[in-house]
Amino acid sequence: MKQSSAIHAQIRRDIEAQIMAGDWKPGDRIPYEHQLMATYGCSRMTVNRALRALIEAGLLESRRRAGTIVSHPRVQRAALEIPDIRDEVAGLGETYRLHLDRREIRAATAEDRRLLQIEEGEVLALECRHDAGGRAYALERRLINLAAVPEAAAIDFAAEPPGSWLLAHVPWTEAEHRITAFNAGAKELVALGISAGAACMALERWTWRGDERITYTRQVYPGDRYALVARFRP
Amino acid sequence: MKQSSAIHAQIRRDIEAQIMAGDWKPGDRIPYEHQLMATYGCSRMTVNRALRALIEAGLLESRRRAGTIVSHPRVQRAALEIPDIRDEVAGLGETYRLHLDRREIRAATAEDRRLLQIEEGEVLALECRHDAGGRAYALERRLINLAAVPEAAAIDFAAEPPGSWLLAHVPWTEAEHRITAFNAGAKELVALGISAGAACMALERWTWRGDERITYTRQVYPGDRYALVARFRP
DNA sequence: GACTCAATAATGTATATACATTAATTGAAG
DNA sequence: CTTCAATTAATGTATATACATTATTGAGTC
Incomplete structure (x- = not known):
């Protein structure tokens, strides 16, 4: 059990799991930040932190007023590590x-x-x-x-x-x-x-x-x- | 000019530039968050956001009480993109x-x-x-x-x-x-x-x-x- | 000197709040 | 029906604050 027990980390894991399980597919809108606030009983800053991390990781995209959607996987991001x-x-x-x-x-x-x-x-x-x-x-x-x-x-x-x-x-x-x-x-x-x-x-x-x-x-x-x-x- | 003018983005760019220019080498400690607050005249949350992004990107590492240091480059992170x-x-x-x-x-x-x-x-x-x-x-x-x-x-x-x-x-x-x-x-x-x-x-x-x-x-x-x-x- | 333990100083997390920015929606005018 | 402007509802950024966590420091003891 090395995973963080921080709320933002939990939200992040949950969203990632929903996407990986196929419950939320590319193009789907995920709940609004204020809905996630209610679900997790936390502040918007905390929800926002989780979402921003997933956005930087390329898993989500967000547009003001329209909400946040699951990204379409970008093929070219498959990366091959080349060792020393x-x-x-x-x-x-x-x-x-x-x-x-x-x-x-x-x-x-x-x-x-x-x-x-x-x-x-x-x-x-x-x-x-x-x-x-x-x-x-x-x-x-x-x-x-x-x-x-x-x-x-x-x-x-x-x-x-x-x-x-x-x-x-x-x-x-x-x-x-x-x-x-x-x-x-x-x-x-x-x-x-x-x-x-x-x-x-x-x-x-x-x-x-x-x-x-x-x-x-x-x-x-x-x-x-x-x-x-x-x-x-x- | 597509780069964001947000303070956290500016801090992030500046730190990245210092590392790339070799001013801050792997293992060096970068200024404490409260010092960066003073430098940029912003709150610690804003500094922290910039640092967290660089930590997630693998450029920095931080330890409580000890501060934040520049990561030693990890060779195996050189990644090759494979197109569709x-x-x-x-x-x-x-x-x-x-x-x-x-x-x-x-x-x-x-x-x-x-x-x-x-x-x-x-x-x-x-x-x-x-x-x-x-x-x-x-x-x-x-x-x-x-x-x-x-x-x-x-x-x-x-x-x-x-x-x-x-x-x-x-x-x-x-x-x-x-x-x-x-x-x-x-x-x-x-x-x-x-x-x-x-x-x-x-x-x-x-x-x-x-x-x-x-x-x-x-x-x-x-x-x-x-x-x-x-x-x-x- | 070597050990113990408390004080300290840094980052980690979370909150409540405020205002900015953007784009979807609505409604009025033509 | 179309166009355009105003409204509104979402995310984006930033602040001040609080307390938690942890590694270092340093003082006191043996």
Whole structure:
């Protein structure tokens, strides 16, 4: 029994339950605040607090004078959580190890500029391999925009995975993911120890802070032994 | 300028901005509520409302007597939005078309029971193909637990994609996704019109309502012309 | 120093009240 | 019947206040 016994929490749970049970369907109007006041014998502020939480959560919508209705579920809000590779390996009970294959600070090349959407400047380019239990788990290539994150130039990414460091130290406002499947080429064949033409999964991620792009990364996983799995709530 | 001019919204934006700018780092204590009252010249209820919203959003944590601190970013909250296939195709400016290849109501087989975690009962099994602009876009296989969603038995899924119908009509409390890459077999070769051994992406999804599994689906996309793309905020 | 316990200071919850804002409804004028 | 303005009923925001809850602080004791 960890649930709060606060009135607002109770109202919230009750309304959520009614919606989940299908008693109140999308588009239905739920009771007015003054009716809920009477039902629960509490003040409007308390009812309002419960409703506002459900509105922020996207379960309800309200319009002045018209009342509050159950939202139509928005498909695109189904969200897939993408874990940190080091945590993920640890979660499998395997020993994690990072191999830094390349680390270079350079003036942005044409491709760097395209991926980070910058006019000029320096980037930190990294290439590494994530191992789990002595076996290759994923390949990662990463660009960090040093104009946005100058302190990254001083970090030893042979010790801490770049993704873990960035997510722990740099707040971000927006990101974009791109997941694709492709047939392994010579590079993956050698580095991941898979057969020619085997299906691989590529996960690319761009991360912003405000208008500025912080980092770009492309991670490659062997398709036959990797699944991107995530559990989530709406 | 769509942002609210309410005081609580302003406080919320200001705090968020301070965190994003790095002025307040994870673990730092932000000003006490009574200090923010003084800063903004408003009541504690108003300050509290702003803070509560940020706490629910996971940006802050608070402890009685100790104050409110900036949360340590939780990596696993990076979330990938997965769009509805029909909307996705429409968003590409292509004409969407659904081909229902198979529709069967049957007593759950051993595999159905495993995928839906049921002891017995009837399931609705569907197999369909999603086309975009006259070309195969994805294959879908779906199981619907008729004990959980009896009304699905009466729906004409040749007209409305099963995923669109379910998400619009059945609220869910939890879901799990699994994304894998694999080499195309004979089935994909014919149905998607791709070459033997080409990399494909499979997206599986289980959806719960409470303890009950509502549906299982497996969608297959051709790897060379499909990317799962999503933009999101933390 | 180590333990106990009371005082204190922060957040958590709830109330009664007030006025603002919005949109549905009503009623009057054409 | 249509149009337009006034009324009204709902939510949105904000305040001042009160008491509950809890972790820290600090004083007193062994």
